[in-house]
Amino acid sequence: MPTTLLLRNGVVIDTVPAPAVRANTDVLVEDGRIAAVGPALDAPAGAEVIDATGHIVMPGFVDTHRHTWQSGIRVVLPDSTLPAYLDRVLGQLAPRYRPDDVFAATLAGSLECLDSGITTLVDWSHINLTPAHTDANLAALRTSAIRAVYGHCHGGDGDLAAETRRVHREHFDTPAGTITMAVAALGPEIAGEDRALTEWRTARDLGLPVTVHMGGHGAQSAARGLAFLDRNGLMDHPTTYVHANFYTGEAFERIAASGGTVSVAPAIEAALNIGLAPTGRARAAGIPTALGADTVASGPGDMFGIMRAAYVLERGRPDGAGMGFTTADALRMATIEGAEVAGLADVTGSLTPGKQADLLVLRTDTLGVAAAHDPIAAVVLSADTRNVDTVLVGGRVVKRGGVLQGQDVPSLLASLTDAAGHIAA
Structure with a gap:
C-alpha cells in the first residue's frame, strides 16, 4: 500500500x-495523514496520483449512533413504533444472536458504512450477551478497517463493571489504532438509576466517555434523568445524549454548559414516533449536534438519506422555526x-493538515448530480451511495472505483444470510 497519495484537481469541500x-x-496524503491542501501541489517521488478532476473530494461522513449488529435484521420492523421495536428487536430477536451472527452482522454493517462514505462510526453495541459476543463485535470492527468508537453496553448476567473493565483491559489497554472505546449506558431512563451510577462511575474510573439514550422517553422522563445526573455530580462527565427530543431550552443550556453533545437520528425518531428531531434547538444552544442512522431494522443506513431527513424535518418545523437550517448545516453535522x-x-x-486522511471522492457524472450548481447542496440533496467512488480511512484506500477493497463480500453476504435466517426463524 503506498504511503503517499495525491488526489489531483478535485472540487474540494472542507468543513472548517x-x-x-x-x-x-x-489533497496530499502522507503516512495516513493529510499533508497539504491546495492547487497544483507537487507530487512527491513515488506518490500514487488519483485523478479527481470534476469529482468532489471531502472529509468522510461520521455516524454518531448506530446499532451496527442490527444489519442482520434489516427492515424487520418497518412502519412501527418504539415500544414495538423494544419488544421485537431487543426482546425477541437479540437473544437469538450467536457470536458468529454478531461478527457477520457487525462486519456487514461496518462495510455498508464504508461503501456509502461513512468513515467513522460510533457503534452503540448492546448485543454483548457474553464475552464471546463482545469479542466478535470488536473483531468485526477491526476486520472492516473502519474508524470506530465502540460503545460497550453490558448485556449479560455478570458484573457490569467487571466486564467493562475486562473489555477495556483486553482490547484497549494499549493504543488500538482506529478503534477506541466508550461506555454505552442504558440508565437512568431505560434501566434505572442504580445501573446508571455503575455505568458513569465505571466510565469515569476508566477515563471513557458515555453515550446514552436520554431525553427521548417523554418530557417527565427527560427532566428526571437530567436531574439525576445533576444530583449525582455526573453532568460534567463527557456525555453524548442520544434522542434528546424532549429536552427544554433550559435543559439544552445546562447540557451545553456541561460540555455535553447530542446525537440525532432524524429518520428513526420520526419513523418510530419517538419525537420531533431536536436538531435546531440543540444547535441553537451551542451544543455540538450530529447525526446517526440508529437502526436499519426500521430505517435507512446511508448518510445521504439521514442528512436529507434532518434537512427536511428541521425546515418543516411549525411556524417556520427551522427555515434557517441550511444544506451546509446538514453537511457540517455529518462531518x-x-x-x-x-x-x-x-x-x-475536516481536511485540516495533520488530521487522519479519512476522505471521500464522489462522482459527479451521474444523472442525479450532473450539472449541480452548488456542490454542498448536491452532496446533501442529490447524491447517493452510487456516487461514492473512492473512500480512504487513515490514508488506506478501502473503496476504489466503486468497489470495496480487501473484503470477500460474497462470502460475507452468505454468512449474513445464514445469520438472518437463524435469528428470524
Whole structure:
C-alpha cells in the first residue's frame, strides 16, 4: 500500500470553519495523514496520483449512533413504533444472536458504512450477551478497517463493571489504532438509576466517555434523568445524549454548559414516533449536534438519506422555526460536528493538515448530480451511495472505483444470510 497519495484537481469541500468549496484543488496524503491542501501541489517521488478532476473530494461522513449488529435484521420492523421495536428487536430477536451472527452482522454493517462514505462510526453495541459476543463485535470492527468508537453496553448476567473493565483491559489497554472505546449506558431512563451510577462511575474510573439514550422517553422522563445526573455530580462527565427530543431550552443550556453533545437520528425518531428531531434547538444552544442512522431494522443506513431527513424535518418545523437550517448545516453535522460528538475532532471530520486522511471522492457524472450548481447542496440533496467512488480511512484506500477493497463480500453476504435466517426463524 503506498504511503503517499495525491488526489489531483478535485472540487474540494472542507468543513472548517464552515463548509466551503475550492475548485481545482489537490489533497496530499502522507503516512495516513493529510499533508497539504491546495492547487497544483507537487507530487512527491513515488506518490500514487488519483485523478479527481470534476469529482468532489471531502472529509468522510461520521455516524454518531448506530446499532451496527442490527444489519442482520434489516427492515424487520418497518412502519412501527418504539415500544414495538423494544419488544421485537431487543426482546425477541437479540437473544437469538450467536457470536458468529454478531461478527457477520457487525462486519456487514461496518462495510455498508464504508461503501456509502461513512468513515467513522460510533457503534452503540448492546448485543454483548457474553464475552464471546463482545469479542466478535470488536473483531468485526477491526476486520472492516473502519474508524470506530465502540460503545460497550453490558448485556449479560455478570458484573457490569467487571466486564467493562475486562473489555477495556483486553482490547484497549494499549493504543488500538482506529478503534477506541466508550461506555454505552442504558440508565437512568431505560434501566434505572442504580445501573446508571455503575455505568458513569465505571466510565469515569476508566477515563471513557458515555453515550446514552436520554431525553427521548417523554418530557417527565427527560427532566428526571437530567436531574439525576445533576444530583449525582455526573453532568460534567463527557456525555453524548442520544434522542434528546424532549429536552427544554433550559435543559439544552445546562447540557451545553456541561460540555455535553447530542446525537440525532432524524429518520428513526420520526419513523418510530419517538419525537420531533431536536436538531435546531440543540444547535441553537451551542451544543455540538450530529447525526446517526440508529437502526436499519426500521430505517435507512446511508448518510445521504439521514442528512436529507434532518434537512427536511428541521425546515418543516411549525411556524417556520427551522427555515434557517441550511444544506451546509446538514453537511457540517455529518462531518466535523459528528467528529466533535464522537470525541475525534482532532482526528477526523475536516481536511485540516495533520488530521487522519479519512476522505471521500464522489462522482459527479451521474444523472442525479450532473450539472449541480452548488456542490454542498448536491452532496446533501442529490447524491447517493452510487456516487461514492473512492473512500480512504487513515490514508488506506478501502473503496476504489466503486468497489470495496480487501473484503470477500460474497462470502460475507452468505454468512449474513445464514445469520438472518437463524435469528428470524
